[in-house]
Amino acid sequence: MTEVRGRMWVRGEPADGFTFSAISDCLTSEDTLVWADIYDPDHDTLTALAEELKLNMWAVEDATAPNERTKATVYRTHTFFTVYAIQMLTAVGDSTSTLVKHRISAFVLPRGLITVRLPPVAGDDPGFGMDEVSQRFDELGGQQYGVGALVHGLLDVVVDGHFDAVQDLDDGIESLEDELFDEDGPKRGLQRRTFRYRKDLVELRRVVLPMREVVSAIKSRRLDAKTSPELNPLYDDLYDHVLRASEWTESLRDMVTTVFETNLSLQDARLNTVMKKLTGWAAIIAVPTAITGFYGQNVEYPGLNTVAGFVVSSALIVLLVAVLYVMFRKRDWL
Structure with a gap:
């Protein structure tokens, strides 16, 4: 109107x-x-x-x-x-x-x-x-x-x-x-x-x-x-x-x-940061997976069914994980 x-x-x-x-x-x-x-x-x-x-x-x-x-x-x-x-x-x-x-x-x-x-x-x-x-x-x-x-x-x-x-x-x-x-x-x-x-x-x-x-x-x-x-x-x-x-x-x-x-x-920067962190942790997790997988083979190897073998494998896992963690932290991946 x-x-x-x-x-x-x-x-x-x-x-x-x-x-x-x-x-x-x-x-x-x-x-x-x-x-x-x-x-x-x-x-x-x-x-x-x-x-x-x-x-x-x-x-x-x-x-x-x-x-x-x-x-x-x-x-x-x-x-x-x-x-x-x-x-x-x-x-x-x-x-x-x-x-x-x-x-x-x-x-x-x-x-x-x-x-x-x-x-x-x-x-x-x-x-x-x-x-x-x-x-x-x-x-x-x-x-x-x-x-x-x-x-x-x-x-x-x-x-x-x-x-x-x-x-x-x-x-x-x-x-x-x-x-x-x-x-x-x-x-x-x-x-x-x-x-x-x-x-x-x-x-x-x-x-x-x-x-x-x-x-x-x-x-x-x-x-x-x-x-x-x-x-x-x-x-x-x-x-x-x-x-x-x-x-x-x-x-x-x-x-x-x-x-x-x-x-x-x-x-993109946040995605790269997430990918770096995931990659770093994946590398760390891969160490115990690789070692325990090796010892899980159905073959004879030194230390089989012994305490010494368990201690060596566990120490190796801890050592490698610690080395990788420190290395990734210095490079700001973690």
Whole structure:
């Protein structure tokens, strides 16, 4: 079911009276700024709004099409972009992904911002709330600077979510590194958790890396850039955050790959240690087996059925076992 919410500012101050049907009338007023958020849009409703506001129909299709990539497209009268907000859930298993993506598409008009959100694919996933975005608008206190302030507030919340996701993944990968060199060895399921982090990083990378082009395109093609130069430092800082998130994500990919390869190397090293120990003890056990097997032959030999023969054979077993044990201990085989 389509849900619509929105806010309106007149001369930089919050104002009441927002209605979805009056969006086009509000956008014609030079001293009015409008934000409309449409959740789970009905195709006919969105198409009618696009025709009323002269939005590009291909962009409207992209706003509702599944599996759309992160991008920004500049048209003559408006700018369209698609980004993904990230939420990290509590892990419920070694192989279950904790990363949830929420797609947000937006149409940037000279005096308005229209955001379009789709419901999550999985029914038990929490939807991305826009309350934090609305709060960020108020904290910015720059609605008098035009629609660029609204766009910055939205992107700032999205990029902050990327940072939080990268931080959570970084902490998880560090815990894997601690397990690798634990004296008792890694816990069960390390390989599964490593694979999960690699998968989450691949998904996160697809979202974070294109944000550089999105922020750059919006920054360079802002419709209010000439009238609101005060926003330029804010967009520069936002672009810097995007670059840091991208570089952090790339470094984490190297880290998780190193953890995966190191774990395999340590498994090989542990296997070699076990094989050395087994080989050493097998050699030690082979001494009494060989001697008692020799004396067990059904033939005549010196010391047969005598105490002296038993003492000699037992002493020989103890001597050879002791020599082998000391030799293997010096070579760190036991």
